[in-house]
Amino acid sequence: RVEANKVPGCAAQVWLAVTAADGRLWFAADSDSALSKGNIALLLKLYSGRTPSEILAFDARAALDRLGLPSALTRQRANGLNSMVGRIREAALAAG
Template sequence: MAQPAFEDIVADFEFFDDWEDRYRYVIEKGQAMPPLDDALKVPATKVDGCASQVWLHPEPDGSTFHFRGDSDAMIVRGLIAVLRALYDGLPMGEVARVDAGAEFARLGLNDHLSAQRSNGLRAMIGRIREVAAKA
């Protein structure tokens, strides 16, 4: 059920032999995202439960889910890019059906993130689901 952009990330991960290369790839994905305008980095878009500063700004387009995000931590910014590949462009009703844990397990990220990063990732996924449910 993953988006084609996420499937591309899964395929790219298969080419890397070690986790250092995979982390670098995730960081590069984050660096390639346009930054979130400072005016959108407000308490309403801030994600609680993350060790880093994280902002997710929903931009629903009719019945389609879109969002942008940013973080002050490079790896977290990369995780936001991966989440965008997983969720951005889905119909609103499909967002809740995505098993993000299973999709991230396909990348092996569940086993290679610190406890704090894992908690932050869960908080971001929770915010995405919450926003889509309200839209």
């Protein structure tokens, strides 16, 4: 929970850290909100342990739409989810 890991644009406070090992990116995250923690758990399952190219090739919006998640969230929470995905993609771009 350091300022450098804070994800802007989320309704709650969210922190996302990345570690690279063996060509893969591993993510750890936390939030002060139970709902955000659930969203984080889903994103970590989708992204953590993948290569940067796998992360960049993955269509998160389509996967989350299939689950119906964005339509179940308020606009601010959906924006926060998009911010988390954006931060993960930025890490993949930087590592790739």
